[in-house]
Amino acid sequence: MPGREPTAASRAERGIPEATVARLPVYLRALTGLVELDIATCSSEELAHAAGVNSAKLRKDLSYLGSYGTRGVGYDVEYLRYQIAREIGVTQDWPVVIVGIGNLGHALADYSGFSSRGFRIAALLDADPARQGERIGDLEVLGFDRLEDLVTEFAIAIGVIATPAPSAQAVCDRLVGTGITSILNFAPEVLNVPDGVDVRKVDLSIELQILAYHEQRKATLGAAAPAALDGAGPELSGPQLSGRAVNR
Amino acid sequence: MPGREPTAASRAERGIPEATVARLPVYLRALTGLVELDIATCSSEELAHAAGVNSAKLRKDLSYLGSYGTRGVGYDVEYLRYQIAREIGVTQDWPVVIVGIGNLGHALADYSGFSSRGFRIAALLDADPARQGERIGDLEVLGFDRLEDLVTEFAIAIGVIATPAPSAQAVCDRLVGTGITSILNFAPEVLNVPDGVDVRKVDLSIELQILAYHEQRKATLGAAAPAALDGAGPELSGPQLSGRAVNR
DNA sequence: GCCGGTTTGTTCCCGCGTTCACAAACTCCT
DNA sequence: AGGAGTTTGTGAACGCGGGAACAAACCGGC
Numbered sequence: 151m152p153g154r155e156p157t158a159a160s161r162a163e164r165g166i167p168e169a170t171v172a173r174l175p176v177y178l179r180a181l182t183g184l185v186e187l188d189i190a191t192c193s194s195e196e197l198a199h200a201a202g203v204n205s206a207k208l209r210k211d212l213s214y215l216g217s218y219g220t221r222g223v224g225y226d227v228e229y230l231r232y233q234i235a236r237e238i239g240v241t242q243d244w245p246v247v248i249v250g251i252g253n254l255g256h257a258l259a260d261y262s263g264f265s266s267r268g269f270r271i272a273a274l275l276d277a278d279p280a281r282q283g284e285r286i287g288d289l290e291v292l293g294f295d296r297l298e299d300l301v302t303e304f305a306i307a308i309g310v311i312a313t314p315a316p317s318a319q320a321v322c323d324r325l326v327g328t329g330i331t332s333i334l335n336f337a338p339e340v341l342n343v344p345d346g347v348d349v350r351k352v353d354l355s356i357e358l359q360i361l362a363y364h365e366q367r368k369a370t371l372g373a374a375a376p377a378a379l380d381g382a383g384p385e386l387s388g389p390q391l392s393g394r395a396v397n398r
Numbered sequence: 399m400p401g402r403e404p405t406a407a408s409r410a411e412r413g414i415p416e417a418t419v420a421r422l423p424v425y426l427r428a429l430t431g432l433v434e435l436d437i438a439t440c441s442s443e444e445l446a447h448a449a450g451v452n453s454a455k456l457r458k459d460l461s462y463l464g465s466y467g468t469r470g471v472g473y474d475v476e477y478l479r480y481q482i483a484r485e486i487g488v489t490q491d492w493p494v495v496i497v498g499i500g501n502l503g504h505a506l507a508d509y510s511g512f513s514s515r516g517f518r519i520a521a522l523l524d525a526d527p528a529r530q531g532e533r534i535g536d537l538e539v540l541g542f543d544r545l546e547d548l549v550t551e552f553a554i555a556i557g558v559i560a561t562p563a564p565s566a567q568a569v570c571d572r573l574v575g576t577g578i579t580s581i582l583n584f585a586p587e588v589l590n591v592p593d594g595v596d597v598r599k600v601d602l603s604i605e606l607q608i609l610a611y612h613e614q615r616k617a618t619l620g621a622a623a624p625a626a627l628d629g630a631g632p633e634l635s636g637p638q639l640s641g642r643a644v645n646r
Numbered sequence: 647g648c649c650g651g652t653t654t655g656t657t658c659c660c661g662c663g664t665t666c667a668c669a670a671a672c673t674c675c676t
Numbered sequence: 677a678g679g680a681g682t683t684t685g686t687g688a689a690c691g692c693g694g695g696a697a698c699a700a701a702c703c704g705g706c
Contacts, residue, residue: 165615166611167663168662169662169663170663171608171611171612172608174607175608178607179586179603193682193683193684200588202589202590204665206664206667207663207664207665209685209686210665210685210686212684213686217684219683219684219685220684221670221672221673221682221684221685222681222683223673223682224683224684225684238607239610239611239613239614244610253505253508258602261502261602263603264603267607268607269603269606308609331613331616332610332613334602334606338427340424340449341450342450346616348609350605350608350609352600352605353423354509354511354600355423355515355516355517356423357582358494358515358516358556358582359488359515360420360598361556361580362486363414363419364419365487365556365596366486367413367487368579368594415693416692417692418693441653442653443653455693455694457654457655460654460655461654461655465655467655468653468702468703469652469654469700469702469703470651470652470653470654470702470704471653472653473654
């Protein structure tokens, strides 16, 4: 560890822990909520509660960005909100392309939360000619072969894959070929990408299966070790002993 | 040759690490892919590659379930697939209710991957009378007030929230009230639930913002420290700073 | 039956992330 | 001005997860 004054600035430049990065958007949203309530100042305790995390974690997370609070007082909501937005990089909008305008892609294209959260849908593409030409909002669905043009024209840096699984890798390769280095993948498929490209996946059935595991666990544990005072209850509803709650 | 070890069973009862649970569905899907290719046996190396993880991690994950492989040979694909499915709890289908049939809820209702992956949509609910009565697949969208009936009738154990953010907490409370203890939340809202209830959230803008952070980071680092397209571990990030005001 | 080759299951170690606890810093009141 | 009360920022302890390395177990050939 290259010792050196770990000033706030150098900290931020050195990179923020991944777990913290994943929470910053949550804090940002919570702060936006406070702004809308005309709340000018908040403590770490209050913000942590709004974000669903513990206050020590919140303070440590924020400390990676710098010292933006005032001891004995708390945080200036508007100021902190701007700092987090700047750190994430959503003070201006990022142009996004969505590939695959099926049910899911359609829903994403209609999603109103994009513009308010730092993104702008720049293009909607689909390989199926039957889907091309449709207008969603003020955009028209274009052919996938327009990809390279549009990425260049709009300086698109983020691609969203909402195609069926069998097409996902090919689409991904094309996206990477255009120079896109950030991909959000909704297709249930493991994507292979070169170093330097970030892929995040959102997978409905994985999430459900994780829930199913815990649900099954609650049921069998409840059956094996009947918890105290749980009034009868139908067979399938698992008596809840101290399961882990995600939010607190 | 099946390993019917009581030790394996006791292991499983003791609980599987959360990180492993999150990967089991990925292994399950990879194995299903191998089954479709008529591959009867595979090594940890092959399966790990198909799942996009490292083989040591895969073996360790599987070891939490029991000893289902054969040294010097590998894993029986079909057998291992069944064991993982059983461990997750998706050997039978879980009935699921989807609340909020907007664009997203509609897309989810249409999603074909449910039945093949251990779930069955048992009910579609929406509070808006304008949306009620529509048929999606072979289900009709019903009023939210039917919730309690349907949960009881179909023994629903998992709820999916696809409503706008302002309604999410209220819907969540109603779901919890019926005894549902597993919730998948698509609304951009932090949900408050009692202990024993599991909530998982899927949030498009959070995922995009995480990508945006890294994208911004690549851009500023690239500008400050050109070349080195290759490697350069995350730890060795360059010490360049870009002038940052810390004080207000 | 034994030996070389192969692959699993496990142990050990390290680094990251979470949490506790406390000093530093600020406000307000007297 | 000074002290009491708050709240931040951080140092330190601790537990979990990841990865390398290795012993145990299995197969096939001779």
